[in-house]
Amino acid sequence: MSGKKFKTKFPGVRARKHPTRKHGVRFDECYFIRYRVDGKQIEEMYGWLSQKMTAEGAYQLLGELKDNSRRGVAPRTLKEMRELNRKAEEADKAQAISFEEYFDNHYLPEAKQRKKPKTIQTEKSHKRDWLAPVFGGKPMRDITGGDLQQVKDRLFAKERSPRTIQHSLAVFRLVWNHAKKRGFVRSECPTANINMPRVNNARSRFLTPTEASNLLEAVKALDERAWEITLAALYTGARLGELSTLTWAGVDLQGDSIRFIHTKTGKPRNIPVAAPLKSMLTNKPKGEPDDPVFTNRKGEPWKDAPWAFRQAVEDLGLNSGREDRRDKIVFHSLRHTSASMMLSAGVDIRSLQSLFGWSTLQMAGRYTHAIDEAKVSAVATLERILSEKHGKLLLLRSKNEA
Structure with missing residues (x-):
């Protein structure tokens, strides 16, 4: 120019x-x-x-x-x-970006850096099978509670479980909140207007002392390493993930204590070491402070319940004839067994809340059957003692009673 x-x-x-x-x-x-x-x-x-x-x-x-x-x-x-x-x-x-585009190009690359491949695959399937077919490329900012109700209705029509419905809508909420933090959407997530189906997946079944003992023996016969983590789960009430991430730095055999750092609630938890557990850990080869305590035959931390545990449950017939999956023995049942046995023995709820890392006392609600059984046992014990001491127990009545 x-x-x-x-x-x-x-x-x-x-x-x-x-x-x-x-x-x-x-x-x-x-x-x-x-x-x-x-x-x-x-x-x-x-x-x-x-x-x-x-x-x-x-x-x-x-x-x-x-x-x-x-x-x-x-x-x-x-x-x-x-x-x-x-x-x-x-x-x-950015506001015009579709849910599918944001999921693939923004959410997924970041999520892969911090989530397990199995979790990523599950989230992708929910997006592909249930969310994307309803949204059809609509901009995220235009998705409403009505669209999410359609997702919910489709899942119901296909007779999917309430848990699957919750998971699909939870995936949408995760992606939405991810986008909101990065300025791609501004409003609150529309799942707030959707009534979630109620889900009761709580497992309440626990092992009897005899069943627990037989299970330990059966697991040990199949795999010594699987027996170690099974024994630890039974005597600590810890979750599989907590035991898998336990390192030797958290084991204090002189102080008879185990410290779990990576817990479900994010709060470290100390557990006293019972004698059988201490004996097993004492005889177990020690690793470096950052080495995992419990590993499989490949020397890797357990990611799933040991095969030997599942095989032992099957061999002992512990789940025979039980159709409801909530009534079946799984690895997490060892945690329920520990809590139930402690309650039956008279351990107070507050102590158990600290031991098991329950965020609220309501978490103990599923163990009320153990408390009731303990009460029945206590009354029966009183009856036996009194009967043995006085022979025939007489019911005393007041003078006014005829």
Whole structure:
């Protein structure tokens, strides 16, 4: 672009003609605005006549910028205005992104860095099978509670379990909150308007002392390493994940204590070491402080319940004839067994809450059967003692009773 700038009839607006390029029959013109900001003279290009920019338009914009400068608000320069417009366009574009696109290009790459492959696969299947077919590429910002109700209705129509419905909507909520933190959506997640189906997956069954003893023997006959973690689960009431992440740094045999750092609630928990557990740990080869205590035959921490445990349960017929999966013995049943036995022996709820890491006392509700059985046993014991001591127990009545 050549040629000198010249004044227009609008103060503060200058123009420059293009030497060759024409706009219609006249030479194209480029317009500039000149003004002061914070005592500094600024000149910025407004645009070309061929781009539908005019000297009058430049003058109107100049007035807006000067007014903003007097009031101390942005934008005060054309550069600031263009930057704000660019950000607004990016925000609008981000707001228009579809759920599927955000899931694949933003949520999934980050989630893969912190979640297990099995979890990622499950979330992908929920997106593919239940969420995406309803949304159909709709922008995330336009998804409503009505869309999520359709997802819920489709799952019900396909006779999926309440837990599956919860999981599908939970995946949507995870992705939505992920997007909100990054500015892709602004409103609250629409799952708040959906009534979630009630789910009762609580397992209440526990082993009797005889069943527990037989199970330990059967597991040990199949796999010594599997027996070690099974024994530890029974005597600590710890979850499989807590035992799998236990390192030798958390084992204090001199102090008869085990410290679980990686717990479900995120709060470290100390557990006293029972004699059988201490004997097993004492005879077990020690590792470095950061080495896992319980490993499989490959020397890796357990990720799932040991095969030997599941095989022993099957061999002993502990789940024979039981159709309800909540009534079947699984590895987590060892935790229920520990709690139930302690309650039956008279251990108070507060102590168990600390030992088992329950966030609330309501978590002990599933063990009320053990408390009831303990009460029955206590009354029977009282009856036996009194009968043995006095031979025949007489019921005394007051004089007023006939």
